[in-house]
Amino acid sequence: MTDTLVPDTSTTDELTARRIVTAIPGPKSQELHKRRLAAVPVGVNSMLPVYIRRAHGAVVEDVDGNRFLDLGAGIGVTTIGHTNDAVVEAARAQLGDFLHTLFTITPYESYVRVAELVAERTPGSFPKKTVLVNSGAEAVENGVKIARKATRRRAVAVLEHAYHGRTNLTMAMNFKAMPYGTGFGPFAGDVYHVPSSYPYRDGLTGAEAAARTIAYIEKHIGAEDLAILVVEPIQGEGGFQTPAEGFLPALQTWANEHDVVIAADEIQSGMARTGTWFASEHFGFEPDLVFFAKGVAGGLPLAGVTGRAEIMDAAQPGGLGGTFGGNPVAAAAAVAVIEQIEEQDLLAEARRIEGTLRPALEELQSEFDIIGDVRGKGAMLAIELVAPGTGATTKTPNSAAVQTISSYAGQHGVLLLTAGTYGNVLRFLPSLAITDEQLHDAVSVLREGLIEATRRS
Structure with a gap:
């Protein structure tokens, strides 16, 4: 070389x-x-x-x-x-039409189309709805508040070695303090870090790792107080830890039995990154909510939460949204990204x-x-x-x-x-x-x- x-x-x-x-x-x-x-x-x-x-x-x-x-x-x-090329052209065309109206005031078709396309591609055949926001951390924040509203519960559980963002709540959800959280507290409360599956270091099967996680949740939090369990199907900042077979489905089964919302943070692992639309598919995992961002718009800022319609509809009118959420240029780019993934296989x-x-x-x-x-x-x-x-x-x-x-x-x-x-x-x-x-x-x-x-x- x-x-x-x-x-x-x-x-x-x-x-x-x-x-x-x-x-x-x-x-x-x-x-x-x-x-x-x-x-x-x-x-x-x-x-x-x-x-x-x-x-x-x-x-x-x-x-x-x-x-x-x-x-x-x-x-x-x-x-x-x-x-x-297709993404650049889609964004360029939208720039010539309009840059902003705010979807919660006067909506536009591209936001709706992104919601439809993502809902069709996230795991699970149940009815789904989507809210679009600006960043991955904002998607996580919205997912947590939607789950709390839907369940009327307070607690949030996340896995060891997780990374979810740099906002106040997501800093509390991160496992590693330095550099993301050191000196920036106090952080949001009612966030609990529970054992994960790390096959290279723990040597556990998926069933054994899931049993350990569930036991910890039931002892230290209690299912009756837990609103949401957030997992990265393949952890990002945590080092691409890939769970042992059976770990995620076991967590899903437990969550469903206890009316706990289980969410997949697919911000890094989603949108064709792993050879499926979302990494959850590799593990037979069908989360209630999916958080997405990063690759969805080809470099333009766009993120969102897609989930079971009945959970997503828990928020009252006006409870979700934001000034730039689902920006029309980013939404047009996202439609092009999804189309390119399919057209180019x-x-x-x-x-x-x-x-x-x-x-x-x-x-x-x-x-x-x-x-x-x-x-x-x-x-x-x-x-x-x-x-x-x-x-x-x-x-x-x-x-x-x-x-x-x-x-x-x-x-x-x-x-x-x-x-x-x-x-x-x-x-x-x-x-x-x-x-x-x-x-x-x-x-x-x-x-x-x-x-x-x-x-x-």
Whole structure:
């Protein structure tokens, strides 16, 4: 593997491959970063301070002309690819018609169409309704208040290692305090963290893990006080922990028996990311509510809650909504995204990516003993790194290796995301537009990063 150090004039205008032409960050990015430090608070941190000029498909280009293979997709947002032509055209057409009316004053068709399309694709054949909002955290907040209204109960249960957002309520729902919640309290009350399924570390079957979770809920909360149990079918920030078979259906059965609303936070795992419309489908899980965001509008801000009609209708007229919720430009983009997923059979593309990337990661696992686990579904895969020689015993988290590898990758034209409660997970969220050639190139850089991390250990 050799980095391209000078522009390839034959592909100057085509964003198809990585290309490094300056130091990282380059001089123009460094100048912009000086302006940023003077104008933007340090709390708004950036993983790699390269400033992006344009992007398409699975490649982004910075202001210095460096091109990066994007294996993060804005943390799972540009699922169908940067600047997808159909999405751009749908947004452009809507811009020429109207930008805003506020759906709760004078509504418009695209909001309704998004609600219809998402309801048709979320798990479960029961009647559903949808409210659109701006962000994933806002979707979670609305889901909780809808469940509380429907059940007339107070308590919220979330799984260990969960991440749900940065608002006051969602900060209380997050498992990891730093950096999302440290110093920002007091937080909303009546939020309880209950045991999850973490097969790599707990060794439990799905039935055993579910029994542990249910016992904890019944002892520490009580079903009669529990309004909602929120789960990520595949945890995002928690490190792409994928539950053991049977865990989620067992929780669903218990929740249904006790009139507890059970919700799937599919903000990162939904919208074709895992090779199904929603990751819940992999586990035979039919939640009462589904929270979605990120990939639904191709990069424009849109999120929502879809759920059982009788639960969604619990809120009184005027109880749901917001000034920008379901913005018409974002809604038009979302319709185009859903249509593109179907027309281009992008569910199959997510499975193709898993078929290419998972074996490559497993091959690296056989070569490097610091890779303790390979997990995930579709185009939502991760490796958990442990200290050398501890993979089968103590499984000591190796966050230093993660930082070394992600830094090395960034310097060589590959954008990788970190994750995990212990900071020891590399997650792969490429767009479904990424090619096998691009994936193999990215893996070659990952391998070099693993060599560097092993050398330093």
